[in-house]
Amino acid sequence: MIKHFMKFFVIISIFWQLFSCEKIGTMHDNFPYSVTATSPTEYPTEVHLGFFTDAQNQLICGVPKTGMLQAGWQGDGAKGGQGGSVIPAHIDLTYVAYAEKKFYHLDADLPKEKILEAFRKGYLTQSNEIGEDGKKMMVPAHYDILTVGMAPGGMVVIWLSGNKSRVEICRLQAKETFVDKDKFMPNPDPNETQEEFFALGFKIAIPDSIKAEIEQKGIPFKLWDDYRIRYKYRFVVNAYDDKDKVTGVHNLQYSGEEDFITEISDAEKYREQGIPYNVTVEFTKYFVNIIFDDRETLSVFEELQKKHPGKPIDIVLKPTFMYKEIKVSVKCEQEEIPLTKYKVKSIAGG
Template identity: 55%
Template sequence: MKKIIISTLLTLLFWACKEKTKFSYSVTVSAPKDYPVEVHEGWLMDDQKKFICAMPKAGVANTGWLYDGKQAGQGGSKIPYHLNLTYVAYAEKKFYTVDADLPVDKILEEFNKGFDVEGDQKVEGKYPLVHDTYDTFTVGAAPGGVVVIWLSGNHNRVEICRLQAKEVFVDVNDFYQNADEENQQQFFDSWFKIAVPEKAQEEIREKGIPFGLWDNYRERFKYRFVLQPYDEKDVILTNDIRYYNGEQRFYLRPNELAKGEYELASIPYSIEPMFTKYHTDVLFDDQEMLSVFKKLQSKHPNKPMDIIIIPTFMYTDFKLSVKCEDEIIPLTKYKVKGVWGG
């Protein structure tokens, strides 16, 4: 009898652990806004090298580096172990392919870690925090064959890995029905004009494609946001932060923010902090943030930095600067999109 009980418990434990390795997700493909791509073919495979799903063929992908692509009914529940993807990069006039194993432990760790979100049901007049996890697996393709994988869901997005695609030849007749009977170069030239925004076309002709930019976005710095209110009573209650490397985190717990802990993260793209009475939306300039952060780090190696937020009287505007030890550099290229509340 004892052996039966032990066997039953082990079986239940096995299935409990097994359940934690299955997470339902959709699959999307994205690209920087001015550098669109389109899927030719691809798929995800599991640990047995069995097909999970195809990569979504949802037309031109240009939703932006910080956002997921269009959903086209592709997804799975098994942890993906391998990615194969071939796509056309219209701004570069090239096809790329990536065929690589994925960091399974990292994917599983992030799925299990998840994040907190506001629940749907009120309790004593408030929406309590509930635990949730990611529901989207996104493959981002940037110039130079840079491929980045993220998991995302409900104001949270985490980078899984960075892969390198290689240029490959794909006959245009295999890619799409070539009604106009274009050759390879004619196909690339015509779709460069169709898919790439005119302003981006001009910049590419004048300055070329900024290869390496998306890897620069992936550099991490140790910093935090610090509010310096004029009445010394206000605090940051929540903060929705997007980063230039495509990640996002929604800090919902005031006690978590009150700790003032430093995070190792990419440069910020935007913040939406909520204070006691007001909230705002601030956009950062990528080149300014990279320049300021790198300048301070070169003069103060390995020292953490503070992004200081100073509201003007009655919160009509905000002044921002970056501080490292005793040095402060004012920021000038950020944009305050608005201030609400009061």
């Protein structure tokens, strides 16, 4: 009788442990997030209909329908009150691309395991608490924004982002589709044709400089995939004197990914990443913000990789006296090419 009781007790205990683990795991995998949508500033789009579903094909939330999307490829866009806490497994999205005068439709599965892994792993972010070394402490954080980016050619990219941290989840391909403009417009003009709708959208949405570029060279469809090419590089930052030290490097990339590094030993490591969009370097007394020209940087990186295949690259930052100017060059082995089209957005005292 006692043996039977003990056997029953053990079975109940094992069942309870499994149940508890499953429950804890479920709670642990509950990561709330907002959903945003964005497009390159020069090539705006607008969502017609869009939604995420889970592995059981149950609706999670919509893709925000917040008007013309011009937040930029590195921006998160408007949230529009959409979000969830269930890991999305599928996306269905229809949108208009004004520069191309087309509607696109995307119906695709998402790498839900990769999304879950990114949520679980999280990242380190800077807090307001000061550590014993006098620096702001780095604390664990979880991503809380899921962004849908729409670029020319039907390119769709999904990112997860948080404070100074953004990681690409996947790149998807939408297909051209037909949507009656009367079903897209909230107050359609019955006398307006489909062609007139596209022509007006192109006129209003696309900057004049981009219109001229499209007329001369066409839309650079390959550009956003070029942004996603990963190069092995690091920033080599030379403080003007020994009194000033590097305390942080924030790298936002043209690919839309970003990271923030506080440990100098980590900042000196090479990383596989897209070309930089801008970099903010924090010193003990100063901080500087440099915006890179995408075409120039891509060209220099491509040239160096052809000449020095597989070799890592240094982006060298050399401040002048009182940080009045920053000289930037790209170096691979013994070859160093100065950049000329970057902009120093700000140099300020710390």
